[in-house]
Amino acid sequence: MSDPRVTLPGLLAMKARREKITCLTAYDATFAQAVDAAEIDMLLVGDSLGMVIQGSATTLSVTIDDVVYHTRCVASAVNRSFVLADLPFMSCPTPAEAAENAARLMRAGAHAVKIEGAGPQIQITRFLSERHVPVCGHLGLLPQAVHKLGGYRVQGRDAASAQQLLTDAEALVAAGATLLVLECIPAELAAEVTARVPVPTIGIGAGPACDGQVLVLHDMLGLTRKQPGFSRNFLDGASSIQDALVRYRDAVRAGTFPAPPEGAGHP
Numbered sequence: 001m002s003d004p005r006v007t008l009p010g011l012l013a014m015k016a017r018r019e020k021i022t023c024l025t026a027y028d029a030t031f032a033q034a035v036d037a038a039e040i041d042m043l044l045v046g047d048s049l050g051m052v053i054q055g056s057a058t059t060l061s062v063t064i065d066d067v068v069y070h071t072r073c074v075a076s077a078v079n080r081s082f083v084l085a086d087l088p089f090m091s092c093p094t095p096a097e098a099a100e101n102a103a104r105l106m107r108a109g110a111h112a113v114k115i116e117g118a119g120p121q122i123q124i125t126r127f128l129s130e131r132h133v134p135v136c137g138h139l140g141l142l143p144q145a146v147h148k149l150g151g152y153r154v155q156g157r158d159a160a161s162a163q164q165l166l167t168d169a170e171a172l173v174a175a176g177a178t179l180l181v182l183e184c185i186p187a188e189l190a191a192e193v194t195a196r197v198p199v200p201t202i203g204i205g206a207g208p209a210c211d212g213q214v215l216v217l218h219d220m221l222g223l224t225r226k227q228p229g230f231s232r233n234f235l236d237g238a239s240s241i242q243d244a245l246v247r248y249r250d251a252v253r254a255g256t257f258p259a260p261p262e263g264a265g266h267p
Ligand code: KIV
Pocket: 025, 044, 045, 046, 047, 048, 049, 086, 181, 183, 204, 214, 216
C-alpha cells in the first residue's frame, strides 16, 4: 500500500527527520498522475506554465484563471502528493484580493499557495495564514520581477543582499509562511536560511543543503530547448518517463541531486 497523503505537518516532520522533500511542477492531470504515482511529495502548479504550456517568454502572461484551471486539472489526478499553487503576477496587490484569489486556488484543490517576494507580501502572508491558508514564500530569483532584475540572474551574491534575504526569510516565517522556495541563490546562503528557519526550504538552483528540491517537470524530462544549468535531464538513460520521475525522487532523497555543477543559478 502506498504512503498516506502528504500533509503540511508531514512535510515539517520530514525537515525534523532530515528527510529530503521532493517536488516537481505539474500542470495537467496526466503528468500529475505520473508524478503522484512516483511518490514525489509535492506538486507545484507553477506560473512557469506561462513558459512551458503557453509558450511565453516569461511568467507575466499567467492569470489567476489560468492557475485555477491548471490546479483543478492537477488536483483531480492526485492521491498522495501535497498540491501547491502559485499566486501569479499581480494577483495579490491587496490582502483582500490575495484572499479572494487564494480561496479560488484552494477551492480548485490546492493545499497551499505560493507568493513571490517579501516587502508587502509579508503582510499578505500574515493575512492569509491567519485565515487558514497555508502560504509558501518564494525568495531569491523572482521570475515575476524579471524586468526589474534585468534577467534571470543568481540573487543574494553580495553581503547586503544575502543579509536582506535572511531577514526576509525570517520575516515571512514570523508572518506565518510554512514553506519557503529558494530560487537561484548561492548554496551557502540557502544552507544558512535552511538552518535558521523552522519550516522546510525547497531549493531550485540553490544547492544541496535545502530541505527539498523542486524542478520544472519539462526541464527534468529534457523537453525544454534551453535547459537551466541547475537542472538535470533525468530521462537521459531512463527506460520511461515514470522511471525518470523515480530516478529524480531517488537522487533527491539520496542527496545526489543537485551535484556541485548543478548548484546555483542560471547558466
Ligand atoms: O513557477 C514555477 O515553476 C516556480 C518554480 C520555478 C519554483 O515557481
